[in-house]
Structure formats: structure tokens, C-alpha cells
Amino acid sequence: MPSPLLSKPGAVATESGAVAAHYGEPLPEQRRAAEGAALVDRSDRDVVAVPGPDRLSWLHSLLSQHLERLPDGAGTEALVLSPQGHVEHHVVVAELAGTTWLDTEPGAGADLAGWLDRMRFMLRVEPALVTDAWALLTLVGPRGDDVLTAAGLPVPVETYEVRAADAGWVRRMPAVGDGVPAVDLLVPRAELARWADALLAGGAVLAGVDALAALAVEAHRPRVGADSDHRTIPNETPWLQTAVHLEKGCYRGQETVARVHNLGRPPRRLVLVHLDGMSEQLPAPGTPVTSGTREVGRLGTVVRHHELGVVGLALVKSATLEKGGDLRAGETVVVVDPDDLVVTTDDTVLAARERVRAVRSATIGR
Template sequence: MSAFAGRAGFVATESGPAAHFGNPLGEQRLLARGRAVVELGLGVVTVTGPDRLSWLNSITSQLLTGLAAGVSTETLVLDQSGRVEHAARVVDDGSVAWLLTEPADAAPLAAWLDSMRFMLRVEVADRSADFATIGWFGESAPFASTDLPETPVAEWVDPWASVTPGGWGYADQEAHPASDWTLRIAVVTPGTAGAIAASDEPVAGLLAYEALRIAAWRPSLSDVDERTIPHELDWLRSAVHLSKGCYRGQ
């Protein structure tokens, strides 16, 4: 159940978070201006253990070895033909690698990762039921962190605004609609999500977020079918490091 279900005008999506609160276009404007938050309802998978980053580096598309604590990135699981199977937003806090994915993919991703552990010192868990994911645009959250019962357990900053090291972009940076894309996502406890929902902060639904995502050409696993390769969605920009093996067997 959504923490925002008590807000006036709440209309739920099939997965639980709000589709809108009665005014999708108005919500979209507030969200784009950094004046509203959106409950994204993402899946949350954690990887712990001293080998977590080198192990994830060896089986996914992004260069993750040596990823500094608090630095956000994105990675893909590709099959032997380079087709997209899973996608995850990644941030490591120094002891836990937080992987945020679409809600329907959390359990399959966790199961696949668990099947690939072998002898390395890693533990995988689907923690989707334990946390909520709150998004906004801009460097500062619309809500005051001092009003929250707990600080977010992790915060992910979307790298989509520019081509990441080792990636590749097909469009001129100046012409790319992602140039002002400033999405941030906080992973919070249900209690903290409830405190945000109970505040007076403006909120937006997923219809508003999806409109902004599509306008920025920002890919999502929801855009993927069984034949999709990263190049088709411009995902080399943020989720693939071309100086390392990117898919199984490479």
C-alpha cells in the first residue's frame, strides 16, 4: 500500500503508488520545477559482503570495481547476445550496494544474482518490502530532512544528464534533452515515507514522472523487450563501460 494513499485525489497504479492526485499536468509542472516529490515504488535489492563490487563488475555492464561510497551509477545484465535482461540503479554506501530496479524485476534480479554467487563473499537480498523510494528533481529535496524521523538509508543521483566515463552518446550533448535532468531518489523506511506523505509538501504521481522521463529520452526497463540491446535506448550513455566486458561470456 502506498504511503500517500491518504492524500486528497489519490488514484493508485496497479503496483500501488499514485498514478496521479487529480491533476497530472499540474503535478508534472511542480515535479519538473523541483517543488514536488513522487513515490516511485521501485524494487530494492541489496548486495553485501567484501566482494560485492568486484563481483557485480564481473557480471554486469558497468565498471563497478572501486566505486566510491556515495557515487551513483547504473548497470545492466546482458545475455550472451548483448540483449538487456535486467537494469539497476546502483549506489554503494561503503558496506552495502543498493540496487534499485523496476518493481516487477526486483525478485527476478535478486534470484539471478543469487544464482551467480558461487564462491565469492557476497549476500543478496530483495528488500523491496522494507523500503520506499521517493524521487524529486534538483539538488535539494522539497521536504526538510530535519522533519524526518530518520535520514534516508541511501540516495541515488541519476547520471543521465551527461555521458559517463567509458560510455558513449549518440547525440550532441547540447541538443540532448537530458541536459537538465536532475533526478534524485531517496531510499527511506515506511515511517519516513509516511512522514513525507503527512507533510504539506506537494506530491506528484507516476504519470507526471513518466511524462518527464520520456521527454528526456531516459530509458527504463519498462521500455525493454526480449530483443532490446542498450544501443537502441541510448543506454551506452549511462549504463555501459566500453573498456570492459559487458555481458556474460565476454
């Protein structure tokens, strides 16, 4: 359903037509988010509500995270894995006043809610897709707390802390970009415009989802589907740290996660890559990454970043990252960020840094 914020001046919709990709100034919107306070309409995300006295122990048995003793006013991240350990869903969790809220990727909610419903058995839980009634906003930037205060809203302090706000809630999220603070707000969909206006009156400016995507790429925060494929396991991504509890009891896919963790070498790794940016059309998620004639990975989200140029996330074979070398995605030169290389020599890192400089120079010189 199209957001009412698409009526704001300059709004250019995403391909789905649900929210704004930007409001006419894609790169300045990123900078405002990184330096001030930007309000991003993410009302296209799906929301699943799980009330019921058995909800936490039940979710604990199904998801990758330790949820059994999640306190009221707390949140976390979790994954739904296949029996083989492949990532099927990523959810961000909020526990508040007798309901566990799960927000997930746009379009994924019906499948997630359907699977949860099939797993209820005789337990006292009532999972339901509630996207029609609830919408997500994200406030990004170092001045975000000032905006919340000016709007009369609570300011959560600790990461994943959840605070009630009118009928909805505010949740502190991990930083994006280079340490840029972020909070999520769950609001009644019928009052989305009112909440947005209150935050804009408090000092925020509008930014599209493209601005948040660029800062998320910089922070190595993947999205299911764009930055993962049917073979992705948590060990290949930062989800192993944010959405998996390695010491909890049995859950679907745990054997794969534990085995690869104990071996210490996943088959691929999610890395930040720099692209030459010579084409106006950015490569699509899923574009193969090649080394010579061999396919060694896949591109995920690719963005034009206001400081880094054209960058993206990519799943690349660990063996390739250890050896280094020239990579391409079609005719596009791809260079792994030196900080993400798995190497044993300083020379390899230095060579990667020189390639990054060359790629950026080519892009800036256009």
C-alpha cells in the same frame, strides 16, 4: 503492497494499485515538477541489497558497468544482459557503508535477486530482495535542493553522488524533462509516510508517477519492458552511455555490445515520437510502428506531456530513420522528433518539423 501515500487527497492508483498515478491533476503535476519541487512515490520499485566484502568485484564481473572500484558514496547505472547481449534488467546503483544497493523495475526484483544468488558460487556476498523493508521516493524540480535543506537532509551535488540520511540515503540522478533536477531517496518502508510529510513540509508538492514518466520520456530515459523488448541491445538506447562501460573486461553479452559499437550502426534506435493524439486511449507499449505495410518498430511508453502534447518513445529501424517517411501505429499518425532523425539532408529534417507542427495543431485543436 499499497503505499500509505495513496491515502493522500485526490490519489488515483496505478493499475497495480501500489502507488499513485496522479493526485487528481495529471498535467498540472507535471508543470509543478518541471518548475518547482514535486515528490513522487516510487515505492513500487524493487530493491536488492548486496553486502559482503567481494560485492564490487563480483558485480563488476556480472554487470555491464565498471563497478570494481566504485567508491563509497557513489552510484551509477548498469544492465544485466543475456549471453546474446539482450537487455534483461536495468538497475540504478548506490554504494554506501559496505552495501551495494540496486533498485530496479517493479516486479523485476525477485528474478534479479534469484539470478544473483545463483551466481554467488563461493564468494562472500549476500544478495537479498529487501523491497519489504525499503522504499524509493523521487524529488523532482529546480527547487528540490531547497526542499532537502528545509527537511534537514543532505544535498548531493554530482550526478549519482550518494549521501547518507538517517537510516537511508539520498542520490543525485541525471536530469529529466528539459534539464529538470532529480534526486532519489531510499527510506525505511515503515517510515515512508514520515519522510514524505517532512519533504512536503519543506515545500514539495505531491505528483504521481505519471508526471515523472512524462518528464522521463522527454529526456529519452527508457524503462525495461515498456521501452524494450526481448531483442533490445544497449546500443539501440541511451543505456549505452549511462549503463555500459565499453572498456571494461568480460561480462555476459559483451561480445554483442562491442561488435555493434564497432560497426557503428545498431539495427534500431530509441527515438522520441509525436503522436496525433486523436484517440482518448493512448497506444500501449509494444504497439507496432508501420511504414506503409511494413512493420519498422515498436512504441514504448506514450504520455500526455504538459507542453509537447502526446509523445512517446519508440524503437525504430535505423534504415527507416535514415530515409524518413510517414509512420503509423494502427490508425495513429507517428512522427519522429527531428532531433532524433538519422538523415543526410536538411530537407528531411524540415519535412519532419512540418509534420510535428501538423500533429500538434491537430491535437491542440480537439
